[in-house]
Amino acid sequence: MIPYGKHTIDDDDVAAVTNVLKNAFLTQGRQVPVFEKALCDFTGAKHAVAVNSGTSGLHLACIAAGVSKGDIVWTSPNSFAASANCALYCGGSVDFVDIDPLTRNLSVDALTRKLQEAERLERLPKALVLVHFSGSSCDMKAISQLTGHYGITLIEDAAHALGAKDAAGNWVGGCQFSDMMVTSFHPVKSITTAEGGAVLTNDKSLADNIRLHASHGITKQPEQFSESERQQPWFYAQQSLGLNYRLSDLHAALGISQLKKLHNFVEARREKARIYQDALASLPVKLPLFDANSAWHLYVIELTEHDRTAVFNLLRSKGVGVNVHYIPIYHHSYYKKLGFSSSDYPCCEKYYANALTLPLYPALTADMQVEVINILHEVLS
Numbered sequence: 001m002i003p004y005g006k007h008t009i010d011d012d013d014v015a016a017v018t019n020v021l022k023n024a025f026l027t028q029g030r031q032v033p034v035f036e037k038a039l040c041d042f043t044g045a046k047h048a049v050a051v052n053s054g055t056s057g058l059h060l061a062c063i064a065a066g067v068s069k070g071d072i073v074w075t076s077p078n079s080f081a082a083s084a085n086c087a088l089y090c091g092g093s094v095d096f097v098d099i100d101p102l103t104r105n106l107s108v109d110a111l112t113r114k115l116q117e118a119e120r121l122e123r124l125p126k127a128l129v130l131v132h133f134s135g136s137s138c139d140m141k142a143i144s145q146l147t148g149h150y151g152i153t154l155i156e157d158a159a160h161a162l163g164a165k166d167a168a169g170n171w172v173g174g175c176q177f178s179d180m181m182v183t184s185f186h187p188v189k190s191i192t193t194a195e196g197g198a199v200l201t202n203d204k205s206l207a208d209n210i211r212l213h214a215s216h217g218i219t220k221q222p223e224q225f226s227e228s229e230r231q232q233p234w235f236y237a238q239q240s241l242g243l244n245y246r247l248s249d250l251h252a253a254l255g256i257s258q259l260k261k262l263h264n265f266v267e268a269r270r271e272k273a274r275i276y277q278d279a280l281a282s283l284p285v286k287l288p289l290f291d292a293n294s295a296w297h298l299y300v301i302e303l304t305e306h307d308r309t310a311v312f313n314l315l316r317s318k319g320v321g322v323n324v325h326y327i328p329i330y331h332h333s334y335y336k337k338l339g340f341s342s343s344d345y346p347c348c349e350k351y352y353a354n355a356l357t358l359p360l361y362p363a364l365t366a367d368m369q370v371e372v373i374n375i376l377h378e379v380l381s
């Protein structure tokens with residue numbers, strides 16, 4: 001089966017990890033700060049905190065945004081559940097903004113209308129978690145004008161978008177328009193650390209808060225101790241109820257090695273997306289908008305004439321590991337119980353009914369891609 005996504009690990013990556021195993025600290029050593037610095041250098045962000053997953057990063061971003069009981073967080077329903085779960089971890093509640101049928105990202109028009117309504121009802125969200133679906137940046141300028149106007153913290157879920165640029169040509173993660181950006185290093189994402197993630201920001205107080213909560217809420221910085229605590233040389237101070245969301249040095253070493261290849265990975269994905277775009281143009285499918293700045297995490301077509309389940313099963317039986325991104329978050333039984341209704345998100349529903357993710361990753365060979373294309377022609381012509 002040709003999978004929809006897959007990591008690329010080479011000898012350098014293996015050497016980077018074995019080096020740490022043989023020579024250094026396994027955790028809380030020097031690799032994590034080097035990885036964090038490299039993430040800042042790549043994106044232009046002032047601060048990066050490496051964590052043990054993208055999900056942890058989203059949780060920490062919501063903590064840093066001050067989300068707590070009574071607060072509402074809005075996000076896109078066309079995402080992995082972690083984009084919404086992070087608000088619930090903090091005791092907040094979630095609501096969704098329908099998507100734009102062309103970009104499949106959160107719709108700026110729907111957001112504008114929902115904000116006006118929420119202001120009237122005095123139910124404005126505390127934070128907005130944007131998802132750069134498939135690696136294509138949301139309209140950051142327009143959205144940040146809205147969140148700025150209403151005083152809403154803007155968090156980017158850029159799990160798909162490390163290595164992408166926004167429409168203004170800024171690297172996603174530079175946080176030119178947002179308060180924080182969260183990314184993931186799960187094996188299917190732009191680069192991998194096996195499990196891992198990071199939170200990026202230009203705001204030092206947010207970065208300090210995230211770092212504190214990623215490590216038990218404990219600080220070892222004597223300047224933050226009381227006078228009597230400072231007299232005790234063994235002292236460390238728990239200042240807040242934190243978690244253990246740290247990334248290990250083994251994972252960070254893999255991240256450092258992978259990050260050097262990010263440009264090549266994204267370039268390879270873009271090239272293959274271009275090939276699909278040409279090769280599938282004659283089929284009865286709606287192709288993704290071609291965003292040359294996208295990191296191309298996913299390549300999703302929408303069937304316009306065929307039954308999705310039948311095509312899904314047929315392609316799987318022929319060895320093409322198609323997938324569906326995403327089951328709208330409000331479809332999950334956990335969210336249904338919270339009272340969400342599909343009829344509130346007509347664009348997301350329409351998209352979800354016909355969406356199909358095709359294999360796309362740097363190690364997908366030309367032969368494999370031709371095979372996928374030929375099978376698609378056979379099944380859909």
Ligand SMILES: *Cc1c(COP(=O)(O)O)cnc(C)c1O
Pocket residue numbers: 052053054055056079080082083131157159160183184185186195196197
């Ligand atoms: C992968 C992903 C996450 C979660 O990242 P993990 O590192 O797997 O915890 C969150 N949001 C989106 C959109 C993702 O694709």
